[in-house]
Amino acid sequence: MxxxxxxxxxxxxxxxxxxxxxxxxxxxxxxxEERARHASNxxxxxxxxxxxxxxxxxxxxxIARADxxxxxxxxxxxxxxxxxxxxxxxxxxxKIARVRNDDYGDxxxxxxxxxxxxxxxxxxxxxxxxxxxxxxVLDAIEHGALGDVLAFPNTPxxxxxxxxAAKSAFDGLVLKDFRSLVKEDCLITxxxxxxxxxxxxxxxxxxxxxxxxxxxxxxxxxxIYRLAGRTERPLxxxxxxxxxxxxxxxxxxxxxxxxxxxxxxxxKALNPQNRRRVIIIEDNYNLCKExxxxxxxxxxxxxxxxxxxxxxxxxxxxxxxxxxxxxHQELNMIAAIYLKSRGVGRAIAMVTGSGYAAIARQLxxxxxxxxxxxxxxxILSHLMGGGVTGVHRIGEDGLVDIIEIKIEKGSPAxxxxxxxxxxPGGGLVMLVNRPVLPVEQEAGRSPPESFIPRGxxxxxxxxxxxLIAKNENKAEIDRFFxxxx
Numbered sequence: 001m002x003x004x005x006x007x008x009x010x011x012x013x014x015x016x017x018x019x020x021x022x023x024x025x026x027x028x029x030x031x032x033e034e035r036a037r038h039a040s041n042x043x044x045x046x047x048x049x050x051x052x053x054x055x056x057x058x059x060x061x062x063i064a065r066a067d068x069x070x071x072x073x074x075x076x077x078x079x080x081x082x083x084x085x086x087x088x089x090x091x092x093x094x095k096i097a098r099v100r101n102d103d104y105g106d107x108x109x110x111x112x113x114x115x116x117x118x119x120x121x122x123x124x125x126x127x128x129x130x131x132x133x134x135x136x137v138l139d140a141i142e143h144g145a146l147g148d149v150l151a152f153p154n155t156p157x158x159x160x161x162x163x164x165a166a167k168s169a170f171d172g173l174v175l176k177d178f179r180s181l182v183k184e185d186c187l188i189t190x191x192x193x194x195x196x197x198x199x200x201x202x203x204x205x206x207x208x209x210x211x212x213x214x215x216x217x218x219x220x221x222x223x224i225y226r227l228a229g230r231t232e233r234p235l236x237x238x239x240x241x242x243x244x245x246x247x248x249x250x251x252x253x254x255x256x257x258x259x260x261x262x263x264x265x266x267x268k269a270l271n272p273q274n275r276r277r278v279i280i281i282e283d284n285y286n287l288c289k290e291x292x293x294x295x296x297x298x299x300x301x302x303x304x305x306x307x308x309x310x311x312x313x314x315x316x317x318x319x320x321x322x323x324x325x326x327x328h329q330e331l332n333m334i335a336a337i338y339l340k341s342r343g344v345g346r347a348i349a350m351v352t353g354s355g356y357a358a359i360a361r362q363l364x365x366x367x368x369x370x371x372x373x374x375x376x377x378x379i380l381s382h383l384m385g386g387g388v389t390g391v392h393r394i395g396e397d398g399l400v401d402i403i404e405i406k407i408e409k410g411s412p413a414x415x416x417x418x419x420x421x422x423x424p425g426g427g428l429v430m431l432v433n434r435p436v437l438p439v440e441q442e443a444g445r446s447p448p449e450s451f452i453p454r455g456x457x458x459x460x461x462x463x464x465x466x467l468i469a470k471n472e473n474k475a476e477i478d479r480f481f482x483x484x485x
Contacts, residue, residue: 087122
């Protein structure tokens with residue numbers, strides 16, 4: 001795949017690095033000289049120091065041969081203009097634009113409209129960072145904020161991260177004995193140990209302080225957390241630090257405020273909890289007045305979260321959960337860690353990139369949302385062809401991906417058993433979501449819609465599978481499933 005990326009900020013460089021690792025042909029355009037030099041020194045791709053809204057620079061980047069254009073500059077307007085410029089000459093080119101401004105919410109709605117309609121400015125997909133991050137936060141809250149949780153649409157399964165406590169039932173457990181302890185249908189897919197991601201085997205021994213990624217049904221995760229030494233508690237009193245756009249989106253999800261025909265209505269709503277209380281802490285007085293008008297059922301505090309006396313006076317330390325969602329990642333990390341030390345039950349912190357995410361987890365933050373990584377995952381999900389419907393990079397070293405694929409009838413994997421494919425050591429089919437065929441319905445047979453497959457499972461056209469793979473094995477996965485990764 002050939003991709004032209006405009007903007008060499010953190011998202012642009014992280015996206016470029018990922019695609020380069022997968023052997024794609026990448027060209028990067030950056031107007032800022034220092035950023036362009038930095039990218040050129042660190043990325044094995046063509047880097048052009050020029051304005052992206054120039055057809056000459058786009059042509060130099062090879063847009064005539066490209067499969068996709070991704071615009072992730074710091075300007076929403078520039079991103080959209082560049083896509084419109086490319087549309088005038090290359091209408092068949094896939095175009096993705098990152099936008100942040102609320103005023104472009106209608107564009108987000110247009111992209112999700114069931115009727116489709118004409119592409120505005122030729123843009124195929126809009127990626128809205130705050131919406132993507134808010135979704136991740138609400139997903140984590142719905143699952144108790146005990147760790148990072150990845151939910152899969154139309155299945156009862158989730159992929160949860162579990163930190164193993166010392167002297168818990170999991171500490172010292174050999175994986176081949178896992179079934180004797182956990183009877184439920186679940187699967188340990190990854191072990192993270194001292195910054196390294198390990199794809200486990202039957203001889204792998206779990207240790208205290210390991211973080212494991214476990215696939216299980218949502219209702220079974222609570223027992224698994226308890227076996228790992230973690231206990232769930234109701235999240236009824238929730239604090240949000242930061243009343244900006246991201247904090248507001250999270251508050252809307254918690255308080256179930258939804259306006260019809262608004263792009264925010266695509267944000268996931270949580271299960272109702274009548275006793276949930278939301279506190280928003282913001283140091284900007286004018287913003288607090290707006291928040292108080294918008295969320296009359298919430299308590300709005302015009303205070304500085306770093307003020308120790310404020311924490312004691314307002315009894316912030318008895319919160320069940322604190323979400324730090326300011327624009328300053330260092331403040332988010334410090335506030336989350338400090339409030340946990342004062343007795344707050346759980347903490348979710350927003351950070352910029354995966355490097356800070358690893359540090360925050362090591363310091364005890366329960367859930368860390370790396371904003372840039374969330375955006376990159378969203379872009380990758382739109383970029384990937386061949387039936388790929390989702391890509392999620394996990395692991396502290398960022399070398400493992402969760403890939404969601406729809407198997408087409410002509411795929412090399414169709415009508416073959418898993419064992420026949422001889423998948424590489426870095427690839428594992430975790431989950432199959434299989435539709436019930438009309439013939440099976442007529443015969444009165446209704447197979448499970450979602451299940452963890454065994455080696456003798458035969459893939460069918462239309463199956464949606466979720467697999468885990470190390471980056472180095474992506475080419476092999478390509479060959480088996482006919483997916484352009």
